Amino acid sequence: MSVLPLYAQLINLLAAVLLLLAFAMLAQRRVLSLIDLFAAQGFALSCSTAIVAYGTHQPHLYFSAGLTLVLKVALLPWLLHRLIRKLDVKWDVEGLINVPTTMIIGLILVIFAFNLAVPISELASTVTRSTLGIAMAIVMLSFLMMITRRKAIPQVVGFLSMENGLFFAATSATYGMPMVVELGIALDVLVGMLILGVFFFQIREQFDSLDLKHMERLKESE
Amino acid sequence: MTVAGFLSQLLQLAIALLLAPLLVGWVNKCRAWLSNKTAPSILLPYRMIRKLFGKDAVVADNASPIFRLTPYIVFGAMCCAAAIVPSLATDLPFAQAADAIALVGLFALARVFMALAAMDIGTSFGSLGARREMFVGFLAEPALLMVLFTASLISGSTSLPTIVDTLAHRDLAIYPSIAFAGVAFTMVSLAENARVPVDNPATHLELTMIHEAMLLEYSARHLALLEWAAALKLFNYSCIGLALFFPFGIVVSGTDWLALLGAAPALIAKLLVGGFALALIETLSAKMRIFRAPEFLGTAFMLAVLAMLVNLLLGA
Numbered sequence: 001m002s003v004l005p006l007y008a009q010l011i012n013l014l015a016a017v018l019l020l021l022a023f024a025m026l027a028q029r030r031v032l033s034l035i036d037l038f039a040a041q042g043f044a045l046s047c048s049t050a051i052v053a054y055g056t057h058q059p060h061l062y063f064s065a066g067l068t069l070v071l072k073v074a075l076l077p078w079l080l081h082r083l084i085r086k087l088d089v090k091w092d093v094e095g096l097i098n099v100p101t102t103m104i105i106g107l108i109l110v111i112f113a114f115n116l117a118v119p120i121s122e123l124a125s126t127v128t129r130s131t132l133g134i135a136m137a138i139v140m141l142s143f144l145m146m147i148t149r150r151k152a153i154p155q156v157v158g159f160l161s162m163e164n165g166l167f168f169a170a171t172s173a174t175y176g177m178p179m180v181v182e183l184g185i186a187l188d189v190l191v192g193m194l195i196l197g198v199f200f201f202q203i204r205e206q207f208d209s210l211d212l213k214h215m216e217r218l219k220e221s222e
Numbered sequence: 223m224t225v226a227g228f229l230s231q232l233l234q235l236a237i238a239l240l241l242a243p244l245l246v247g248w249v250n251k252c253r254a255w256l257s258n259k260t261a262p263s264i265l266l267p268y269r270m271i272r273k274l275f276g277k278d279a280v281v282a283d284n285a286s287p288i289f290r291l292t293p294y295i296v297f298g299a300m301c302c303a304a305a306i307v308p309s310l311a312t313d314l315p316f317a318q319a320a321d322a323i324a325l326v327g328l329f330a331l332a333r334v335f336m337a338l339a340a341m342d343i344g345t346s347f348g349s350l351g352a353r354r355e356m357f358v359g360f361l362a363e364p365a366l367l368m369v370l371f372t373a374s375l376i377s378g379s380t381s382l383p384t385i386v387d388t389l390a391h392r393d394l395a396i397y398p399s400i401a402f403a404g405v406a407f408t409m410v411s412l413a414e415n416a417r418v419p420v421d422n423p424a425t426h427l428e429l430t431m432i433h434e435a436m437l438l439e440y441s442a443r444h445l446a447l448l449e450w451a452a453a454l455k456l457f458n459y460s461c462i463g464l465a466l467f468f469p470f471g472i473v474v475s476g477t478d479w480l481a482l483l484g485a486a487p488a489l490i491a492k493l494l495v496g497g498f499a500l501a502l503i504e505t506l507s508a509k510m511r512i513f514r515a516p517e518f519l520g521t522a523f524m525l526a527v528l529a530m531l532v533n534l535l536l537g538a
């Protein structure tokens with residue numbers, strides 16, 4: 001077995017860490033810890049992007065790494081923390097399915113994603129192509145998190161973590177998207193987050209809670 | 223099998239038998255130090271075993287032969303396991319008789335007989351302990367198997383000596399799968415050896431004890447054997463962990479006596495560090511509610527499966 005260069009090993013390690021963090025988010029009960037985990041995921045993503053940039057001499061990836069660092073490690077977690085303080089919602093997150101079952105469903109998703117990624121990563125020619133499966137697994141696990149959570153804030157965190165997964169997929173399959181696209185996506189995420197923040201206030205105003213099951217009813221009074 | 227190989231096998235078994243109570247003594251000493259208490263002598267488990275062997279055994283009237291046989295079966299299973307697990311050298315003649323899966327089977331055999339014996343007398347504590355032990359065991363076993371499968375995938379064999387040889391002699395690199403498997407294995411060992419997050423080895427509080435509840439009816443030489451077997455189990459788990467995740471210092475040929483002489487201090491040093499780490503984990507964590515154990519062991523299982531998947535995908 002030939003040994004990969006050190007930077008590729010580090011990328012593999014960070015990919016594994018990202019997968020682990022996705023599972024940790026899936027299992028996390030507290031909202032505040034969930035946001036910390038999201039920040040950690042952003043940090044790991046930013047590190048891995050920077051390492052890809054260093055290893056493959058793609059200077060524009062440094063910008064995306066920096067952008068990730070500013071946006072997903074500092075700005076978004078700060079915004080979310082502020083939102084939680086203002087809305088005063090530090091409750092434990094109740095999932096629809098209990099934690100061990102969610103984990104097992106997550107494992108099945110990971111196997112599915114890995115199998116899905118094998119033919120695609122054979123087409124790619126990058127050093128990091130084997131991490132594509134992990135990126136897809138992160139996307140699917142975030143999906144699962146959005147499905148199994150009832151409250152609004154964990155669902156938004158799931159959405160943001162899905163974006164992390166997509167970003168990681170782009171880096172591992174093609175060494176990142178063009179700068180313009182990346183800036184656009186970053187702006188999208190930021191604006192989306194702000195709008196969702198406004199939504200949170202509106203939802204709570206209407207239903208006195210951030211539990212989304214209240215929104216399943218179509219008529220105002222029954 | 224040569225005479226020298228046989229001697230080396232015997233030597234390793236003797237070392238396991240002798241060092242096991244010492245390891246328990248060392249962990250207890252570290253635990254006492256870390257919680258700012260006066261530490262008991264490191265030789266205390268030896269004295270305990272000697273004292274117990276000198277006493278007359280009391281057996282309940284309604285005890286069946288299973289109750290009397292269990293200490294010998296459990297102790298025998300742990301001795302067999304100690305003969306398979308490479309501690310000093312990987313060249314163990316006996317290890318060809320059983321692979322990693324059979325090793326898990328040996329642990330399961332000991333567990334089943336412990337549970338049967340605990341239920342045999344018909345006291346409520348015994349059956350409570352047995353039920354909890356099986357509850358923890360059925361969750362821990364798949365995770366342990368998955369950890370061993372990860373190691374087998376890397377080396378292409380389920381035989382422990384081959385696995386350890388492959389792991390000890392491959393290129394130095396970062397292996398995320400081994401790191402995951404290591405964490406999973408630590409969690410499983412804590413649960414299997416009745417250590418703090420799952421069970422407290424020092425407690426006799428009826429609501430929380432698992433392992434101790436099964437031993438309540440035993441006395442004298444039976445108890446001594448069971449205590450010794452528990453120490454051997456801890457020693458075996460430590461040796462599996464050290465051999466899989468820190469396989470430095472293990473020699474290949476068991477008949478190269480000079481090399482064995484060098485491997486022994488390495489093993490003792492690793493066990494000292496490992497025992498201290500175990501005491502540290504035990505001091506830093508609080509005992510979980512019993513119904514949290516599925517979550518704890520579910521996480522271990524998940525980590526072990528992830529290790530296997532990551533190994534398949536990344537080849538690292």
